[in-house]
Amino acid sequence: MKKITLPLTDEVIRELHAGESVLITGSVITGRDAAHKRLYELIEQGRELPVKLDGEVIYYVGPAPAKPGHAVGPAGPTSSYRMDKYTPALLDRGLKGMIGKGARSQEVIDSMVKNGVVYFAAIGGAAALISRSIKSAEILAYEDLGTEAIYRFEVEDFPAIVVIDSYGESVLVK
Amino acid sequence: MMQVRSIDAAQITEAVKKLFMDMNYFIGNDILDALRAARENEPSATAQNVLDQLIENHQIAREEEVPICQDTGMAVLFVEYGERVVIENGSFEQAVQEGVRRAYIDGYLRKSVVDDPVFDRVNTKDNTPALIYTTIVEGNQIRILGGCKGFGSENMSAVKMLTPSAGVEGVKQFIMDTVKYAGPNPCPPIVVGVGIGGTFEKAAMLAKKATLRPINTSHPDQRYAALENELLEAINKMGFGPAGLGGVTTALGVNIETCPTHIAGMPVAVNICCHAARHKETVI
Numbered sequence: 001m002k003k004i005t006l007p008l009t010d011e012v013i014r015e016l017h018a019g020e021s022v023l024i025t026g027s028v029i030t031g032r033d034a035a036h037k038r039l040y041e042l043i044e045q046g047r048e049l050p051v052k053l054d055g056e057v058i059y060y061v062g063p064a065p066a067k068p069g070h071a072v073g074p075a076g077p078t079s080s081y082r083m084d085k086y087t088p089a090l091l092d093r094g095l096k097g098m099i100g101k102g103a104r105s106q107e108v109i110d111s112m113v114k115n116g117v118v119y120f121a122a123i124g125g126a127a128a129l130i131s132r133s134i135k136s137a138e139i140l141a142y143e144d145l146g147t148e149a150i151y152r153f154e155v156e157d158f159p160a161i162v163v164i165d166s167y168g169e170s171v172l173v174k
Numbered sequence: 175m176m177q178v179r180s181i182d183a184a185q186i187t188e189a190v191k192k193l194f195m196d197m198n199y200f201i202g203n204d205i206l207d208a209l210r211a212a213r214e215n216e217p218s219a220t221a222q223n224v225l226d227q228l229i230e231n232h233q234i235a236r237e238e239e240v241p242i243c244q245d246t247g248m249a250v251l252f253v254e255y256g257e258r259v260v261i262e263n264g265s266f267e268q269a270v271q272e273g274v275r276r277a278y279i280d281g282y283l284r285k286s287v288v289d290d291p292v293f294d295r296v297n298t299k300d301n302t303p304a305l306i307y308t309t310i311v312e313g314n315q316i317r318i319l320g321g322c323k324g325f326g327s328e329n330m331s332a333v334k335m336l337t338p339s340a341g342v343e344g345v346k347q348f349i350m351d352t353v354k355y356a357g358p359n360p361c362p363p364i365v366v367g368v369g370i371g372g373t374f375e376k377a378a379m380l381a382k383k384a385t386l387r388p389i390n391t392s393h394p395d396q397r398y399a400a401l402e403n404e405l406l407e408a409i410n411k412m413g414f415g416p417a418g419l420g421g422v423t424t425a426l427g428v429n430i431e432t433c434p435t436h437i438a439g440m441p442v443a444v445n446i447c448c449h450a451a452r453h454k455e456t457v458i
Contacts, residue, residue, distance in 0.1 A: 021223070034295070064244040064284040073282055074235070074244045079326045079359050101326075102359035102418060123224055123417055124326065124361035125450045127244040129231040146297050147244075147284055159227070161220075161419065172358050173414045 003157070007055045008096045008118070016118050016162045018169040023157040024120070028057045028099065029140060032078050034148040040086040043093065050141035051150055054094030060101075062147035063137070064127070072137040072153070076127030077101040080119070084108050091115040099160055103172055113168045120160035133158040176258050179314035181458060183264025186316070189456050190273025193320045194249060195281040197454040198241040201232045204388040205365075205426065205451050212363060212416070212423040221421030228416070228449060243450045245324030246283040249274045249304035252320075252383060256313035266316075267306065274304040286325070307379065316458045321386045323447050327360035333378050333443040345370060345442055346405065352444040353409050353425070358418020361448035363426045365389055366409065369443040371433035380431040381445035386453035389427025402428045416449075426451075 004012060006026025016022070029051060031039070042049055060080055064073030080100030087098070088111035096117055101124040104112075112119060122130055134153050141150040164170045206229070213225040235242040251270060261269065278285055278301035287302065288295040311317075332352045336344050349368060356364070367387075369380025392399035405428045415421020426449060435441065 019220075021220075062244060062284065062286070064241050064246060065282045067238075067240060067282050070240075073284070074241045076244050078245070079329070081359060101361065103357060121417065121419075123227050125243045125448055126227045126231040128234040128238065128240050128242060129227055131240075132234070146299065147286070148297075161417075163419070171420070172418050173412075173420050174357070 006057055008057060010116055013096065013116055013118050013166050016165055018162050018165045019171045020162045022120070022160055022162060024160055025156050025158070026154070028059045028153050028155060030059045030061050030151040030153060032060050032062050032148055033082055034145050035142050035150050036083050036086040036090070038142060040089055043089045049093070053090055055096055057097035057099065058090070058095055059099040059153065063131070066137070070131070072131050072134045074127030075131045075134055077122040077124055080104055087111065091117050104164060109164060109168050109170070112164060112166060116166045118162060118166050119164040121163040122158070122160050130159070176314055178258045178260055180260050180262050181316065182262050183269035186261070186266065186269035186458060187273040187276065189458050190251070190270050190318065190320070191277040191280070193318065193454050193456050194274060194277035194283070194322060197320060197322060197452040198246050198281065198283055199235050199239045201235070201242055201450065202388060202453065204390045205449065206232060208389060208426040209449065212426065216416070216421050216423060218415070218421055220419050221416045221423065224416035224419065225423070241283055242452065243324055243448070244284055245286065245326065246278070246301070247322030247324050247452070248287055249301060250321045250382065251304060251306045251318055252386070253306060253308040254311045254317040255308050256315045257310050258314035259316055270306055271302050271304060275300040275302050317455065318458070319386055319453065319455045321382070321453045323385060323452065324450070327364065327446045327448040330356035330360040331381070331443070331445045333374065333441065335374065336440040336442050337438065338440050340440060342401070345440070348442050349405055349444055350408060353446070354412060356446055358414055360446045361450070362414050362418055363416055363423045363449050365447040365449070365451040366405070366425055366428045367445040367447060368428065368430040369433070369445070370430060370440070371435040372441060373436070374441055376433055377441035377443040378445070380433055381443035384429040384431040385445050385447040385451060387429045387431070389429065389451070393430050393432070395432070398430045398432060402430050
């Protein structure tokens, strides 16, 4: 299986093709509905963001609480389409990769092609398994949102599949 | 007449707490058996790989007593409350809500409920309120059927007010359209809960209840049982497959629940559930 190390370079992104299984190692940020809404509103107002997006990979996840001795609780992907409204603005700010599950809008795919971005799927519902590849979790922003806060995860051999590549090719069944 | 029975509120709280912790850690054998059978049946390596991960995930959740999925849902309880039961030292409603609260806090389950749907959307931090649907029945026991499905699949659900002339073909079409629209989003292979009959809200309640019925059971009326099988076969020909990455297993089961309805109507509700179809029953 192909192993990739973050941060993603344009060269690595160009070599990722829809259908490939990968193991991801490195640092990702998290964010889902409520955090996306806040980031989008700040971008619209032309204000500074609490996290840097340039070159980052974002994982759409709201983890369960960690049991003592665990870095993080079960943490599988949430449905990506709910982020679609906000995504092109984030890609224009330099976000290079997204990890989620399910389909994306044509607007998102067009923006991915324009900005050279890759979309991975993790296996929805395999949350306890996936959490084993998350080695640490720290809150970066929006702590008040609880599970919806923006975290930084250090991941090691995180299992994912390239479902839409930077050329706009998709393996999701329509 | 059957004797009146006293039940302490604390006993109800404990039972509800255990119910929600157990259903989040331990998947039912109906689902596990269906996933294993699907793994044997899938020709594609990608689909096999996804199913292997789901089966392994259930083993990890069971061994470590952690939730199967991070989305531990909004708690729903269908209660059959025996009319000869008296609650001591508290109220039934409060005892159930306290059980849910303790399960989600002490059991490391995710708190996913917000107080107001449109304006505030502030997390209640203990996953309450649980939704409790109560029927008063004869007897002196309390039977609780609990569920905690996630919202990835809940969002893909739909209700339609069909009229009688639509017939069984109309019912089939609506179910197939709903599943097709959902596509890869609700974490396939899915469990399709269908409620037919009653009124607008009754059909939706029946559909939810259908998702909580073990998938190795059938509707008691053979015509509906045959419809469940026919729909399952047709859905699995759609090709979405595990995780929507292609395959012959888009659904693990189709459960239909029915109810008498009005001369002018034929309401149909489709409640889609992900492969982590968590449900558990307890009798107090």
